[in-house]
Every structure is written in structure tokens, then in C-alpha cells.
Amino acid sequence: MATLRVPCVLSRRLAVAADVQLGLTGRGLCAEPRIQPGPRPSQQSQIKQNRQKQICLPALKHFDEKYHQELGELWDKAREVLLNPSSWQYAVLLNRFCPSELLEKHLQSQKYYNFLQIALPFLQHSLRCYISRTQCRYPKQRHQNERLKQYYLLNAASLLPVLALGIQDGECVLDMCAAPGGKSVAILQCSTPGHLLCNEPDNLRYKWLQQTLDSFVPEDVKRSIISVTQRDGRYFGSHLPEMYDKVLVDAPCSNDRSWLFSSDLFQTCTRIAHRPKLPTLQRQLLRSGVNALRPGGSLVYSTCTLSHAENDDVVSSLLNSCDNIQAVDLTELSCALSHDFTFAKGIQHGLLIVPERSKTWGPLYVSKLCKLH
Numbered sequence: 001m002a003t004l005r006v007p008c009v010l011s012r013r014l015a016v017a018a019d020v021q022l023g024l025t026g027r028g029l030c031a032e033p034r035i036q037p038g039p040r041p042s043q044q045s046q047i048k049q050n051r052q053k054q055i056c057l058p059a060l061k062h063f064d065e066k067y068h069q070e071l072g073e074l075w076d077k078a079r080e081v082l083l084n085p086s087s088w089q090y091a092v093l094l095n096r097f098c099p100s101e102l103l104e105k106h107l108q109s110q111k112y113y114n115f116l117q118i119a120l121p122f123l124q125h126s127l128r129c130y131i132s133r134t135q136c137r138y139p140k141q142r143h144q145n146e147r148l149k150q151y152y153l154l155n156a157a158s159l160l161p162v163l164a165l166g167i168q169d170g171e172c173v174l175d176m177c178a179a180p181g182g183k184s185v186a187i188l189q190c191s192t193p194g195h196l197l198c199n200e201p202d203n204l205r206y207k208w209l210q211q212t213l214d215s216f217v218p219e220d221v222k223r224s225i226i227s228v229t230q231r232d233g234r235y236f237g238s239h240l241p242e243m244y245d246k247v248l249v250d251a252p253c254s255n256d257r258s259w260l261f262s263s264d265l266f267q268t269c270t271r272i273a274h275r276p277k278l279p280t281l282q283r284q285l286l287r288s289g290v291n292a293l294r295p296g297g298s299l300v301y302s303t304c305t306l307s308h309a310e311n312d313d314v315v316s317s318l319l320n321s322c323d324n325i326q327a328v329d330l331t332e333l334s335c336a337l338s339h340d341f342t343f344a345k346g347i348q349h350g351l352l353i354v355p356e357r358s359k360t361w362g363p364l365y366v367s368k369l370c371k372l373h
């Protein structure tokens with residue numbers, strides 16, 4: 001029997017109390033949880049303390065200046081959430097390749113609900129993602145060789161690019177900036193592409209991506225429909241033009257959540273100094289994605305930053321220079337999801353999810369583009 005511990009942010013003592021013990025299912029492929037009671041209420045405040053992270057003040061000052069100007073009062077709400085990691089919510093995306101009724105029952109008993117079943121009922125049989133209104137965090141599952149994981153923990157907002165992409169079975173798909181692989185996993189939960197190319201140039205993150213795929217996707221599926229490459233995303237547009245039905249450019253960006261808690265001051269100052277250069281790379285990746293798209297195909301551009309310069313401005317610059325690309329209206333999707341996500345107003349070419357109290361998902365920007373000819 002294998003033992004899986006709750007995340008390292010919890011103290012060792014409390015982690016023992018919340019252990020999840022794993023046994024093997026009949027087929028011996030999936031890890032089936034036998035879940036013991038979590039920490040007692042008196043232990044909850046201790047957990048919260050252990051989750052305290054150090055705020056990086058130069059990053060906060062920089063964000064305050066920029067985002068107050070761009071978002072006004074909405075920044076105050078987002079700021080409150082971003083500075084309080086114990087309020088962050090985590091969604092549990094189930095792995096359809098390793099189904100478990102027991103796990104779903106346990107989630108329901110913990111007051112988790114399948115939010116997409118309610119918001120987008122036509123998707124209920126594919127993308128099953130559980131969220132809870134409370135600030136609980138389901139334990140992570142550790143990677144174990146040759147065993148599939150049953151679920152992936154993620155920020156529920158990061159499903160939006162995959163939902164917007166609307167991949168049909170059999171389509172040829174490029175996930176251009178794929179590591180650590182959350183969106184590749186989500187793509188495979190709601191569709192069976194004819195071919196899915198997952199790309200990541202960074203060496204360490206490439207390995208992380210491979211491990212994610214190993215953990216969530218059966219060998220035969222990987223062999224038959226997935227390839228993993230380690231290229232600069234700018235390669236695809238010039239070398240594989242008009243190859244893909246769907247392209248996801250989940251671009252490298254100034255990740256607001258992680259920048260705020262970086263403990264490396266030098267790294268933060270370097271990041272802030274180099275921040276104005278990011279849109280150039282983002283524009284190049286977006287253009288490469290568009291070139292790799294076949295006529296009639298569609299592309300989703302997404303980031304996990306609130307920055308206007310890295311979001312709408314990047315899409316604007318493409319739209320201004322290409323007459324065969326059109327932004328797709330995502331209002332229907334935002335209306336369907338407005339119960340669970342807060343969307344900023346006035347976004348020109350897409351949607352921006354802004355975290356606020358009790359709906360702490362995001363930041364996430366998404367724009368969908370269609371190639372007309």
C-alpha cells in the first residue's frame with residue numbers, strides 16, 4: 001500500500017493527520033484513494049499559518065502602480081485575494097483515463113461540486129472539474145511510475161482557454177507553450193484529437209511536461225496521438241504553416257501570483273526591468289501560432305496576468321496587421337460561467353477573469369481568434 005502525503009505547505013505533523021492512503025484498483029493501473037479524516041477544526045488555523053508566504057514588496061509596489069491605473073477598484077479586490085494565499089481555491093480536475101466513483105463521492109461529501117456540469121451541461125460527460133466554495137485544498141497526488149493519477153489540481157480559470165478552443169475529436173492540435181501540462185491534460189479530458197503536439201522549450205519544464213503526461217495519459221493514447229517537442233514556439237509558424245485545426249498559445253507572461261511571492265529579490269527586480277520586453281515575445285508566439293493554423297481553424301491566446309500590455313494589446317497588434325484574423329465573441333461562455341468567475345468589464349478582444357473574495361479564480365486572460373482564409 002502506497003502512502004500519499006498532503007502538500008508540503010502543511011506541517012509534517014498535520015500532513016500525517018490528513019494522509020491519503022492508496023490501494024490499487026482491480027486493473028492495477030490507477031491509484032484509488034482511501035481517504036482518512038482531514039485535520040480537525042482546531043488544526044485549521046495552524047494550517048493557515050503554515051500557508052503564509054512572504055510578500056515580495058517591489059513586485060507589490062510595481063503591481064499597485066500599474067494595475068490601479070488599469071483596473072481601478074477591481075485591482076483592490078484582486079489584490080486582497082492575491083496577498084492572501086490561504087484564501088486561494090483549488091479545483092480538482094478528474095482524469096477520465098482513471099475514473100473513480102469513490103473519489104467523486106468523497107468530493108461530494110466534502111461539499112465539492114462539478115461546476116461545469118451546472119454551467120455548461122453539454123460538457124458534463126467529458127470535463128469533470130470539482131470546486132468548493134470553501135478554502136479547502138484537496139491533497140496532491142504524487143507521481144508514481146506506471147500509475148495514472150486520478151485528478152489534477154489547478155486554478156479553475158485555467159480551463160477557460162481549453163473550453164474556448166472547443167476541440168473536436170480528430171482535430172490536429174498544437175499546445176505551443178505546454179509545460180507543466182495542465183491544459184494538455186484538460187484537452188485530453190474533453191476530446192480525442194487526431195494529433196496533439198505538446199511543446200515546451202525549457203529543459204526542466206519539458207521534463208515536467210513529460211512527467212505530467214505520463215501521470216495522466218495511458219501509454220497507448222500517448223503513443224497513438226501525442227508528440228512532445230522542445231522547440232521555441234516561434235518555429236511552428238515558419239516550419240509547419242497551416243498544419244493545425246486548433247492552436248493554444250498559453251504564453252509565457254508575468255505570472256502575477258508567483259511574482260508576488262518570489263523570495264528572490266534580485267530575480268524580481270530583473271523580472272520587473274525586463275517586463276516591457278515580454279509583449280514582443282508574446283506577439284511573435286501569437287503570430288507563429290496564427291501561421292501554423294489552417295484556414296478556418298482557430299487559436300486561443302491566454303495568459304495568467306492582469307497586464308493590459310500582455311493581453312488585449314498583444315491581440316490588438318495582431319488584428320491590426322492581419323486582415324484574415326477575426327476575434328471570436330466569448331460572451332456566451334462568460335455568461336455561463338459568471339456564477340463562479342468574476343469577469344472584468346471593458347476587455348476588447350477576450351475575457352479577463354479577476355480574482356475576488358469567494359471567487360478567487362484567476363488572473364486569466366483569454367482571447368479566441370479565427371483564421372478566415
Ligand SMILES: C[S@@+](CC[C@H](N)C(=O)[O-])C[C@H]1O[C@@H](n2cnc3c(N)ncnc32)[C@H](O)[C@@H]1O
Nearest residue numbers: 177178179180181182183202232233250251252
Ligand atoms: C504559462 S506557462 C504554460 C502553462 C501550460 N500551458 C499549462 O497549462 O500547464 C508558459 C510556458 O511557456 C514556455 N515558454 C517560454 N518561452 C517560450 C517560447 N519561446 N516558445 C514556447 N514556449 C515558451 C515557458 O517555459 C512556460 O513553460
